[in-house]
Amino acid sequence: MSPDIAAGFIAATLPGSLLATAIGVVVGLVVGMIPGVTVSTGIIMVLPLTFALDPTISIALLLGIYAGGMTGGSFSAVLLNIPGTPSASATILDGYPMARKGEAGRAISVAIVASFAGGFFSFLCLYFIAPSLADLALRFKAPDLFSVVFFGLSVICTFAARSPVKGLLSAVIGLAIVTVGQDPVMGTARFTFGNAELLSGIHFLSALIGLFAIPQLVDNMIELARGAVEQRTSTRMGSLFLRLADLKAMGLPVAIGSVVGAFIGILPGAGGPIAAFIGYDYAKRWSRNPDKFGTGCVEGVAAPESANNGVTGGALIPMMTLGIPGDPITAIMIGALLVHGLAPGPLLFMQRGDFAYALIWSFMWANILTLLISLAGVRILVKLLAAPKTLLMPAIAILCVIGSYALRNSFFDVWMMLAFGLLALAMRSIDMPVVPMLLALVLGRQLEEYLRLSLTASKGDPTVFFTSPFSLAFLVLSVVSIVWSFAAERRRGGARSAPAG
Amino acid sequence: MRTKNIVTALVLIVLGTGYGFLTAGLPTRSLPNAPDPSFFPWVITGCLLLLSAILLVRGLAAPRKGRSDTVVAPPLRTPIVFLVVFALYVAFLSFAGFVAASVPFFAVLMVLYGERRWIAIGAASLVVPVILVLVFRYVLQVPLPEGVLSGWIG
Structure with missing residues (x-):
């Protein structure tokens, strides 16, 4: 075992780190469980805490929320027929019918065990793939890195949007925002209008808080102002006990879901909901009794839950090895690490191998603790489904302000957070996704830096991007993903306009 | 959504033009073989205008009263x-x-x-x-x- 692996294990297993992971798991289970509060919001809530904590403890807390949140989403899916997180949407298909049959406890136990299996499989993928991929990425030169970042951005534009044009526009607007401040190569001030605060650019965490938290606060306000009754469950939990036959029935769907989840997690932008539905679909196709799916069967809960938890470790692979976040949650994690001066990417394993492995081990603990805490505390946790949003939402609003202010002790960042919240609402009204913009805000400076460094090294020759096999491969993949998304949009349009029947 | 797309495209074309105008005013640096600080903003200007133009053309080409146009306005x-x-x-x-x-x-x-x-x-x-x-x-x-x-x- 290398010294870094051992040092990372010790750091992740210290009482402080384990306590942070456990707290994160509880927070994650609660925010994941409550419909209308996403895992991203849960992470945004604790973000200001992470600025003051040791980086290993901070990341343990965030990973706990990530793993716990993915599992918590299934509780409300089973008990209320409402997914706590979008990733738990597919769990409803069989989870709620099981609850109606009086087997809510059994369905939740299946979800918890399958979530653990998917999460642990993705930890193994992270443990074995990430260091090798980081080694490979260390050989990348500026043109390769440009193409990798461009690929990450183009894939997320095409996955995150119904209209690829709007996805691409969202990313381009994000890139334009990134150009505010000093340019990353020469330090020239751009678009600052003489404002000193604009010189250091717009902090992407304040933008991220605005883009994700403000629309959610507004949505909940609209819902509650309409007189929507807060969800309370009257469903009886029943026994949590799983029989041997249940565990046997879970085997194949969990294996399918875990592999699908980990693979989809690696792709930027695809995310938990897609993985869960694909996992469900494959488990149904491979089942001996596909007709049982949808009627309340164990397999129909196990497959999507293992898939959406499989995504977590998968999404951490590009984040840790290439510095490319696969979803908003990993984007926030990058921001939290950058605040501590730790830049995720291939150099992380070389320069701070101990921390990189501490992250990986903390992720393992997050999955184990999610299993233990969920099984031990699910009966108490589900009572929090009745937690009043009239109290929770104002607290989230204040934490958003603290989070943006504490970044640089500046009200400018708070105003920016609010401005991005307004922008997110405007974008939503025209069906333009915010995720590509977020990724552009995270990756924009690197994209420009690698582009300009490549062109400087090649004396302005653009063929430098096509002569390296890595660069060429990623550019081809980028083009394929963009063309594929336009073709998919065309097919959807064709299907809609086709006469019914 | 048709009207919204057209309005969005027009707004973005105006913003893209403004961004291009500001980019033209950025200082130049005469380092040998190195792209100027305005290089990347010019790329963004081009992409923004091109994509906005595509959105505009698609919006204009879309049928006036499709079923997909019946969108419930969100409360303001x-x-x-x-x-x-x-x-x-x-x-x-x-x-x-x-x-x-x-x-x-x-x-x-x-x-x-x-x-x-x-x-x-x-x-x-x-x-x-x-x-x-x-x-x-x-x-x-x-x-x-x-x-x-x-x-x-x-």
């Missing part, structure tokens, strides 16, 4: 009220300090979220901001704006 009053309250809070926060600004903000938000029990509103709006300031300032050492209550609690 609540987001506006929320953003105005939030903006007032941030403006007030800078000179009043965290606790003095957060107590009324919390109370107003609780009412906006539908809480009608005045004792609950009073208790929560006092307790939550004070707990937050104690945790952040004294446990986590994160400085929050002190304002008028400087020296008391923050």
Whole structure:
């Protein structure tokens, strides 16, 4: 075992780190469980805490929320027929019918065990793939890195949007925002209008808080102002006990879901909901009794839950090895690490191998603790489904302000957070996704830096991007993903306009 | 959605043109073989205008009254009220300090979220901001704006 692996294990297993992971798991289970509060919001809530904590403890807390949140989403899916997180949407298909049959406890136990299996499989993928991929990425030169970042951005534009044009526009607007401040190569001030605060650019965490938290606060306000009754469950939990036959029935769907989840997690932008539905679909196709799916069967809960938890470790692979976040949650994690001066990417394993492995081990603990805490505390946790949003939402609003202010002790960042919240609402009204913009805000400076460094090294020759096999491969993949998304949009349009029947 | 797409495209074309105009005014650096600081903004200008033009053409080419055009307009009053309250809070926060600004903000938000029990509103709006300031300032050492209550609690 290398010294870094051992040092990372010790750091992740210290009482402080384990306590942070456990707290994160509880927070994650609660925010994941409550419909209308996403895992991203849960992470945004604790973000200001992470600025003051040791980086290993901070990341343990965030990973706990990530793993716990993915599992918590299934509780409300089973008990209320409402997914706590979008990733738990597919769990409803069989989870709620099981609850109606009086087997809510059994369905939740299946979800918890399958979530653990998917999460642990993705930890193994992270443990074995990430260091090798980081080694490979260390050989990348500026043109390769440009193409990798461009690929990450183009894939997320095409996955995150119904209209690829709007996805691409969202990313381009994000890139334009990134150009505010000093340019990353020469330090020239751009678009600052003489404002000193604009010189250091717009902090992407304040933008991220605005883009994700403000629309959610507004949505909940609209819902509650309409007189929507807060969800309370009257469903009886029943026994949590799983029989041997249940565990046997879970085997194949969990294996399918875990592999699908980990693979989809690696792709930027695809995310938990897609993985869960694909996992469900494959488990149904491979089942001996596909007709049982949808009627309340164990397999129909196990497959999507293992898939959406499989995504977590998968999404951490590009984040840790290439510095490319696969979803908003990993984007926030990058921001939290950058605040501590730790830049995720291939150099992380070389320069701070101990921390990189501490992250990986903390992720393992997050999955184990999610299993233990969920099984031990699910009966108490589900009572929090009745937690009043009239109290929770104002607290989230204040934490958003603290989070943006504490970044640089500046009200400018708070105003920016609010401005991005307004922008997110405007974008939503025209069906333009915010995720590509977020990724552009995270990756924009690197994209420009690698582009300009490549062109400087090649004396302005653009063929430098096509002569390296890595660069060429990623550019081809980028083009394929963009063309594929336009073709998919065309097919959807064709299907809609086709006469019914 | 057709009208929205056309309006969005036109707005983005105007913004793209403005961005290009500002890019043209960026200083040039005469380092050999190195792209100028304006190089990347020019690429963005091109992409922004091209994509906006595509959106405009698609919007104009879309049928006038399709079934997909029947979109229910989202309510506007609540987001506006929320953003105005939030903006007032941030403006007030800078000179009043965290606790003095957060107590009324919390109370107003609780009412906006539908809480009608005045004792609950009073208790929560006092307790939550004070707990937050104690945790952040004294446990986590994160400085929050002190304002008028400087020296008391923050």
